[in-house]
Amino acid sequence: MSDILFRARELESYGIAIRRQIHKNPELGFELPKTIELVEKELVSLGYEPVRCGKAGITAAAGKPGRTFLLRADMDALPMKEETGLEFASENDCMHACGHDIHTSALLVAARILKEREEELQGTVKLMFQPCEEGVAGALDMVRAGVLGNPNADAAMALHVVHEKAGTVGYSWTTACASSDVFAITVKGKGGHGAAPHNCVDPINTAVHIHMALQAVNSREVHPDEMLVLSICEIHGGTASNIFPETVVMKGTIRTMNPEVRSFAKDRLVQIAKQTAAAFRAEAAVEFLHEGIPPMRNDTILLQETTGYINRILGEDTCYELPRMTGSEDFSVVSQLVPSVLYWVGTGSEEEGYPYGVHDPRVTFNEESLHKMAAIYAGTAMEWLREHS
Ligand SMILES: [Zn+2]
Numbered sequence: 001m002s003d004i005l006f007r008a009r010e011l012e013s014y015g016i017a018i019r020r021q022i023h024k025n026p027e028l029g030f031e032l033p034k035t036i037e038l039v040e041k042e043l044v045s046l047g048y049e050p051v052r053c054g055k056a057g058i059t060a061a062a063g064k065p066g067r068t069f070l071l072r073a074d075m076d077a078l079p080m081k082e083e084t085g086l087e088f089a090s091e092n093d094c095m096h097a098c099g100h101d102i103h104t105s106a107l108l109v110a111a112r113i114l115k116e117r118e119e120e121l122q123g124t125v126k127l128m129f130q131p132c133e134e135g136v137a138g139a140l141d142m143v144r145a146g147v148l149g150n151p152n153a154d155a156a157m158a159l160h161v162v163h164e165k166a167g168t169v170g171y172s173w174t175t176a177c178a179s180s181d182v183f184a185i186t187v188k189g190k191g192g193h194g195a196a197p198h199n200c201v202d203p204i205n206t207a208v209h210i211h212m213a214l215q216a217v218n219s220r221e222v223h224p225d226e227m228l229v230l231s232i233c234e235i236h237g238g239t240a241s242n243i244f245p246e247t248v249v250m251k252g253t254i255r256t257m258n259p260e261v262r263s264f265a266k267d268r269l270v271q272i273a274k275q276t277a278a279a280f281r282a283e284a285a286v287e288f289l290h291e292g293i294p295p296m297r298n299d300t301i302l303l304q305e306t307t308g309y310i311n312r313i314l315g316e317d318t319c320y321e322l323p324r325m326t327g328s329e330d331f332s333v334v335s336q337l338v339p340s341v342l343y344w345v346g347t348g349s350e351e352e353g354y355p356y357g358v359h360d361p362r363v364t365f366n367e368e369s370l371h372k373m374a375a376i377y378a379g380t381a382m383e384w385l386r387e388h389s
């Protein structure tokens, strides 16, 4: 067993206690007062000087001037009622169903190890505790607030739990997961009596044609090798069976692995919606509901290096290749600016007695993975700095 893993194992109950405290008090988006207080207090007690960054982020650093390796953990929960029945279950209507409580506590355990071994660090390790990953806005907010500067991050790594065998570490080459954009199309027609369509402009008929026309973007306009998802998941319009509504609203999401395909699909969405609406004498307005995030880009060299470190820290063949995911992770914003890697750490498979995946109100996690995540965080940063000093 590597010395880092041995120390992380010794700190297991410390990490689990923090994790359960965060788990009991889940908070959402940028509104994380209790979580931030806990993280800051813990960092101060470990000898750090934490700094607020952006709306609700925290950074802290250990080591000495030199190259800088950034470690990211997210802190926000989901707006869903927990149904696990665990003794440390959520005490409010939100839930850490995506495992961010584990990420945050694992990074705190890593922070403790890094502080204990600060003399050995051949550069700086910067810790990034971010809010609002689920709202895909927290990483961008911290980047705009300067998290990647002073000192400049030279490489970055994030870990995320995954519904796989506990303690395994998955990765994907090049793109780990997709971009994400969310849109609303408002189709405006002319309402009126259902028995007199000739006096109206039917926004429902128009919306249906827009929906059908949009299917051509992925099936006919993008190279078959490219992954593109364009899904409409909401359609709202009408109040009665004999009244044409004035408007219909459709909402959906675009996911791709390629920034060029992403901007092409967004442009075509707007063109097809507007021109199809015009063909039916209606109007369409397209709104993108947030800035969206790019695909997560794993740096090939950093991935080769860090899989080597992780296999040394946790044992040969810990790392394995996973198919890329059509879900998204807003650490992708960092990955477009600094060489980065994202790893998926298994926290229990169905065969091991963990039948539910993340975002399920019944999901539970094998807490044995927590100290392994801490060892990966601390050990990878130390190894990378050693090799690049
Ligand atoms: Zn999530």
Ligand SMILES: [Zn+2]
Binding pocket: 098, 099, 100, 133, 160
């Ligand atoms: Zn998550």
